[in-house]
Amino acid sequence: MATLLQVRNLTTQFFTSSGTVRAVDNITFDVDEGETVAVVGESGCGKSVSALSILRLVPWPPGKIVGGSINFMGQDLLEMSNDDIRRVRGREISMVFQEPMTSLNPVLSIGLQLTETMQHHLGLSPAQALKRAAELLEMVGISEPKRRLAQFPHHLSGGMRQRVMIAVALSCEPKLIIADEPTTALDVTIQAQILELMKDLTKRLGVALVVITHNLGVVARYADRVNVMYAGKIIEMGSAQQIYHQPHHPYTLGLLASVPRMDQPRGTRLIPIDGQPPDLTRLDGGCAFRPRCRFAVDRCAQEFPPLENIDSGHVSACWRVKEINELKNAS
Amino acid sequence: MHKYIAKRLLLILPTLLGAAVLVFFLLRAIPGDVCEVRLAGSGLYVDEAEIELCREKLGLAKPLIVQFWDFITGYVVWDLGDSMWTGKPVTEEIGLRFKLSLQVALMATLVAVVIAIPLGAISAIKQDTWIDYVVRSFSIAGIAMPSFWLGILIILGLLIGTQHFLGTPWMPPIEYVSPFKDLASNMAQLIWPAVATGYRYSAVATRMTRSALLEVLREDYIRTARAKGMTEKIIINRHALKNAMLPVFTIIGIEFAFLMGGLVVTEQVFNLNGIGKLFVESVQAQDFAMTQQLVMLVVLIAVVTNFVVDLVYAWLDPRIRYA
Numbered sequence: 268m269a270t271l272l273q274v275r276n277l278t279t280q281f282f283t284s285s286g287t288v289r290a291v292d293n294i295t296f297d298v299d300e301g302e303t304v305a306v307v308g309e310s311g312c313g314k315s316v317s318a319l320s321i322l323r324l325v326p327w328p329p330g331k332i333v334g335g336s337i338n339f340m341g342q343d344l345l346e347m348s349n350d351d352i353r354r355v356r357g358r359e360i361s362m363v364f365q366e367p368m369t370s371l372n373p374v375l376s377i378g379l380q381l382t383e384t385m386q387h388h389l390g391l392s393p394a395q396a397l398k399r400a401a402e403l404l405e406m407v408g409i410s411e412p413k414r415r416l417a418q419f420p421h422h423l424s425g426g427m428r429q430r431v432m433i434a435v436a437l438s439c440e441p442k443l444i445i446a447d448e449p450t451t452a453l454d455v456t457i458q459a460q461i462l463e464l465m466k467d468l469t470k471r472l473g474v475a476l477v478v479i480t481h482n483l484g485v486v487a488r489y490a491d492r493v494n495v496m497y498a499g500k501i502i503e504m505g506s507a508q509q510i511y512h513q514p515h516h517p518y519t520l521g522l523l524a525s526v527p528r529m530d531q532p533r534g535t536r537l538i539p540i541d542g543q544p545p546d547l548t549r550l551d552g553g554c555a556f557r558p559r560c561r562f563a564v565d566r567c568a569q570e571f572p573p574l575e576n577i578d579s580g581h582v583s584a585c586w587r588v589k590e591i592n593e594l595k596n597a598s
Numbered sequence: 599m600h601k602y603i604a605k606r607l608l609l610i611l612p613t614l615l616g617a618a619v620l621v622f623f624l625l626r627a628i629p630g631d632v633c634e635v636r637l638a639g640s641g642l643y644v645d646e647a648e649i650e651l652c653r654e655k656l657g658l659a660k661p662l663i664v665q666f667w668d669f670i671t672g673y674v675v676w677d678l679g680d681s682m683w684t685g686k687p688v689t690e691e692i693g694l695r696f697k698l699s700l701q702v703a704l705m706a707t708l709v710a711v712v713i714a715i716p717l718g719a720i721s722a723i724k725q726d727t728w729i730d731y732v733v734r735s736f737s738i739a740g741i742a743m744p745s746f747w748l749g750i751l752i753i754l755g756l757l758i759g760t761q762h763f764l765g766t767p768w769m770p771p772i773e774y775v776s777p778f779k780d781l782a783s784n785m786a787q788l789i790w791p792a793v794a795t796g797y798r799y800s801a802v803a804t805r806m807t808r809s810a811l812l813e814v815l816r817e818d819y820i821r822t823a824r825a826k827g828m829t830e831k832i833i834i835n836r837h838a839l840k841n842a843m844l845p846v847f848t849i850i851g852i853e854f855a856f857l858m859g860g861l862v863v864t865e866q867v868f869n870l871n872g873i874g875k876l877f878v879e880s881v882q883a884q885d886f887a888m889t890q891q892l893v894m895l896v897v898l899i900a901v902v903t904n905f906v907v908d909l910v911y912a913w914l915d916p917r918i919r920y921a
């Protein structure tokens with residue numbers, strides 16, 4: 268598969284009164300056409316900011332992309348004019364956000380919020396756009412689409428609103444959808460439905476999907492590849508199989524041990540990761556995970572470990588990556 | 599929607615009734631009445647019997663409850679009574695001034711809205727640029743400066759300016775003429791008070807527009823609109839302003855109601871024969887009949903303005919419309 272998106276050394280910082288927040292620090296990853304990439308990590312590790320950075324939606328002030336490049340279909344998104352990036356947003360790359368309750372405009376009808384992108388990007392007439400809007404609603408599993416178009420967000424449940432957001436995201440047939448925790452705000456039964464829907468539609472339409480989540484357990488079923496983030500950096504990256512069955516970074520191990528897994532007997536003890544993620548204004552040159560790491564050695568405090576190749580397409584940033592399997596079994 | 603309107607309308611009557619009770623009894627709780635003011639005001643000796651006679655004639659001798667009944671039933675038969683001071687029907691006295699006050703209030707509102715909404719919006723969009731600072735200084739000044747004082751400055755400016763350029767000082771006309779009869783002369787009289795009061799009014803509304811818009815621009819759905827590739831123009835006009843206008847219309851409503859009865863000093867400055875002036879005169883004369891109807895008029899205007907604001911709310915916000 269051809270590479271659709273190449274993120275290289277992306278660095279985004281927030282310049283606040285309490286210091287510079289290194290929210291996204293030198294991350295590099297690819298997304299191929301039609302594939303699903305999951306980005307996982309604890310709260311505050313920079314997942315949302317990296318997603319927003321791709322479409323240059325980080326609010327300035329205080330946030331700013333300070334370095335890197337984002338190559339999308341042969342063009343650097345970071346070098347584009349404002350007008351050009353607007354033609355990418357919603358047209359080539361769309362986003363679905365975490366909060367379905369607040370992500371739709373309360374005073375505009377569902378129909379308007381769906382049709383405006385198609386009218387704007389595709390030049391459809393209002394009638395054409397409405398017709399397609401109804402089809403889209405049908406596609407995301409909303410009954411009576413014609414009636415829904417005239418309704419307002421407060422008429423819909425959270426799950427339905429998220430379906431509308433997905434319909435909006437799909438409306439201009441983008442190449443890539445970035446979904447930032449699309450199900451976190453929904454209850455569990457709805458979560459599975461929405462993820463199922465997104466997987467189904469993106470596979471069917473050949474759309475690539477970057478899905479952000481902090482639930483590694485959920486991801487394995489839906490993703491082709493997984494990027495694990497910690498404190499603004501990608502610390503492990505690989506296929507879902509590799510990450511799930513041969514995790515090589517102590518943080519990934521910790522994450523996996525802290526969530527229930529389908530492939531383990533019920534009743535296996537869940538072990539939360541001790542401690543808190545670090546303050547992103549006060550990072551030193553060492554590995555940010557070391558205060559919480561069982562395997563930390565002196566070197567971890569001195570130098571940040573580079574991403575080390577483990578297997579094809581599987582990398583991990585840990586000084587002890589070679590010994591991790593023995594260490595894991597020993598403990 | 600119909601239920602919402604009906605509910606709002608039904609609330610108007612009890613509000614008015616409550617106001618009527620309050621104003622009626624509060625007025626009469628103050629010692630003295632119009633007869634004492636008129637007869638004893640001169641300082642000469644007055645016969646107690648003469649005052650009694652006066653009270654008899656004006657209906658002030660009747661038991662309070664009967665007077666109240668007359669006051670309330672007056673609305674049913676549309677007889678709002680006569681002024682206790684001039685003896686002319688209250689409706690006639692108020693009618694004379696109402697046109698003028700209404701016109702000033704409407705013009706000031708127009709000035710305010712036309713200035714405030716674009717200015718507040720620009721200020722919010724260009725937050726922390728020199729444009730924002732200019733707009734914010736403009737509105738701080740408007741809030742700090744009393745309207746009557748600005749009025750005095752305007753009058754002085756007019757006098758000095760015309761003296762300088764035309765050779766003779768010019769003053770706005772004092773007589774009110776209907777704008778339908780002689781627009782030029784009507785405007786020559788009323789544009790100045792409208793500007794003097796409209797400035798403060800627009801300053802308040804500008805600040806409200808700015809802060810409401812800034813708040814709305816931080817909402818998640820604005821980020822959604824950006825992620826959809828909408829232009830800033832569409833984001834502001836379609837996605838943000840409608841949400842931001844709710845508190846602005848509230849302010850506009852409150853200020854309008856205030857303008858209709860509260861322009862006492864400004865009317866004085868411009869020598870306008872408006873509701874505010876009539877208010878002061880009737881209170882000084884303890885003219886119960888006039889004062890209570892004026893209060894009721896102001897209450898009615900406030901209530902109706904509120905109702906209109908509620909309708910605008912419902913029109914802007916579907917969550918209210920469909921509630």
Ligand SMILES: Nc1ncnc2c1ncn2[C@@H]1O[C@H](COP(=O)(O)OP(=O)(O)OP(=O)(O)O)[C@@H](O)[C@H]1O
Pocket residue numbers: 281283288290308309310311312313314315316317326329330481547
């Ligand atoms: N507007 C902002 N101003 C200052 N700091 C910010 C801002 N937005 C995000 N940050 C900081 O950037 C870091 C990364 O935040 P981000 O929202 O990307 O985390 P996340 O991984 O998406 O977490 P979550 O799972 O809670 O959504 C955090 O430390 C946060 O404090």
Ligand SMILES: [Mg+2]
Pocket residue numbers: 314315316447448
């Ligand atoms: Mg997030």
